[in-house]
Amino acid sequence: MGFLLSIYVGVVAFMVASVARGDPLVPMLCVFGDSVVDVGNNNHLNTLIKSNFPPYGRDFVTHTPTGRFCNGKLATDFTAEYLGFDSYPPAYLSQDARGKNLLIGANFASAGSGFYDRTAQFYRAISLTQQLAYYKEYQDKVVSMVGKDSANTMFSGGIHLLSAGSSDFIQNYYINPMLQRTYTPDQFSDILIRSFSAFVQNLYGVGVRRIGVTTLPPTGCLPAAITLFGGGSNQCIGRLNQDAVAFNNKLNTTAQYLKSRFPGLKVVVFDIYQPLLDLITKPSDQGFFESRKACCGTGTIETSLLCNARSVGTCSNATQYVFWDGFHPSEAANKVIAQALLQQGFDLIS
Ligand SMILES: *[C@@H]1O[C@H](CO)[C@@H](O)[C@H](O)[C@H]1NC(C)=O
Numbered sequence: 001m002g003f004l005l006s007i008y009v010g011v012v013a014f015m016v017a018s019v020a021r022g023d024p025l026v027p028m029l030c031v032f033g034d035s036v037v038d039v040g041n042n043n044h045l046n047t048l049i050k051s052n053f054p055p056y057g058r059d060f061v062t063h064t065p066t067g068r069f070c071n072g073k074l075a076t077d078f079t080a081e082y083l084g085f086d087s088y089p090p091a092y093l094s095q096d097a098r099g100k101n102l103l104i105g106a107n108f109a110s111a112g113s114g115f116y117d118r119t120a121q122f123y124r125a126i127s128l129t130q131q132l133a134y135y136k137e138y139q140d141k142v143v144s145m146v147g148k149d150s151a152n153t154m155f156s157g158g159i160h161l162l163s164a165g166s167s168d169f170i171q172n173y174y175i176n177p178m179l180q181r182t183y184t185p186d187q188f189s190d191i192l193i194r195s196f197s198a199f200v201q202n203l204y205g206v207g208v209r210r211i212g213v214t215t216l217p218p219t220g221c222l223p224a225a226i227t228l229f230g231g232g233s234n235q236c237i238g239r240l241n242q243d244a245v246a247f248n249n250k251l252n253t254t255a256q257y258l259k260s261r262f263p264g265l266k267v268v269v270f271d272i273y274q275p276l277l278d279l280i281t282k283p284s285d286q287g288f289f290e291s292r293k294a295c296c297g298t299g300t301i302e303t304s305l306l307c308n309a310r311s312v313g314t315c316s317n318a319t320q321y322v323f324w325d326g327f328h329p330s331e332a333a334n335k336v337i338a339q340a341l342l343q344q345g346f347d348l349i350s
Pocket residue numbers: 215248252253269270271
C-alpha cells in the first residue's frame with residue numbers, strides 16, 4: 001500500500017510539474033458520447049435537446065452558455081486541465097473546430113445520443129456511428145496539417161474518451177414500451193455493449209490505442225428519474241440502479257476482453273457509478289448539502305428547454321448541489337468525479 005501510494009504521489013507530482021510547463025501529458029484528447037460530455041455540438045443541430053441559453057453556463061469560465069449541460073465545467077473539462085491542456089478540445093461542429101485548434105483533439109459528443117443509434121435518431125442527435133464518421137474526417141484533416149507520421153503518433157498516443165448509455169436507458173428504454181416488450185434490460189444492455197465493442201474495434205482499425213469509457217452513473221438516483229419512475233417516492237430507484245450495475249459489469253468484462261484481443265490497445269473503464277453514488281448518499285462528507293433536488297428550477301425534472309432563465313426556483317449558488325439540472329451533475333460534482341477519473345486513469349497516460 002505504501003509503495004502504491006508513493007507511486008501515486010510520484011505520478012501526481014509529475015503531472016503537476018508537466019501541467020506547470022503547459023506541456024500536455026498526451027498529444028490529444030478526443031471525446032465521444034452524450035450530454036454528459038457534449039460541449040456544444042447540439043447548438044448546430046435541429047434538435048430540442050439543447051442548453052445554449054441561461055442559466056446554463058452561468059459559472060463557466062466565460063459566464064456564458066456554451067451548450068454544456070452544466071452551470072460550469074464538465075468532468076472532461078477538468079480532465080483536459082489535469083492532462084495539461086490550456087484549452088478544451090472544440091466541439092467538432094463549431095466554428096472553433098478548424099486549423100491548429102484541432103491539434104489538441106476534438107469533441108464529437110451530442111446530447112441525446114448513445115450506444116444505440118436509434119436513441120440519437122429519436123432526438124435528432126449525432127449517433128455514435130456518425131460521431132465515428134466525423135472522427136475519420138477529423139483524422140484526414142489532421143493528416144493534411146501535420147503529415148501522416150506525426151498524425152499517427154497523435155492518434156495512437158491520444159486519449160479517446162467515451163461517455164454514453166444514460167440516454168439509451170433514461171431517455172429511451174424506460175420511456176419506450178415497445179423496446180421494453182422486445183428486450184429485457186439485460187438484452188438491451190447486450191445491444192449497447194455490442195455497439196461499444198464495434199466502436200472500439202473501429203477506432204483500433206484507424207490507429208487509436210488509448211480508449212477510456214465511463215460506466216453508467218446510478219441512473220436510479222438522477223433527480224428526474226426519481227420523479228419520472230419513482231412512483232412518488234423520494235428515494236433512488238433500486239431497479240434502475242441494478243440495471244446500471246449489471247450493464248457496468250458487462251462493460252468491464254468486454255473491455256478486458258478487447259484489451260486481451262488487440263495488441264497494444266489500452267481500454268480503461270472509468271467508474272463514475274460509485275463516486276456519484278457516494279456524493280448522492282453522503283453529500284455532507286464532501287461539502288455538499290443537496291443531492292435529491294437539482295439547482296435548476298424545481299430541481300425535480302427540468303433539463304434542456306425546461307431549464308431556462310424563466311424557470312422558477314433556480315438556486316442562487318450551485319456549489320453545494322450535486323445536480324445542476326434533473327439529469328446532469330453540477331460543476332462542483334463534476335470536479336469530484338474528475339478527480340476520481342484521474343486516479344483511475346494512470347494506465348491510459350503511461
Ligand atoms: C473491472 O473488473 C476488474 C477486475 O475484475 C476490477 O478490479 C475493477 O474494479 C472493475 N472496474 C469497474 C469499473 O467495475
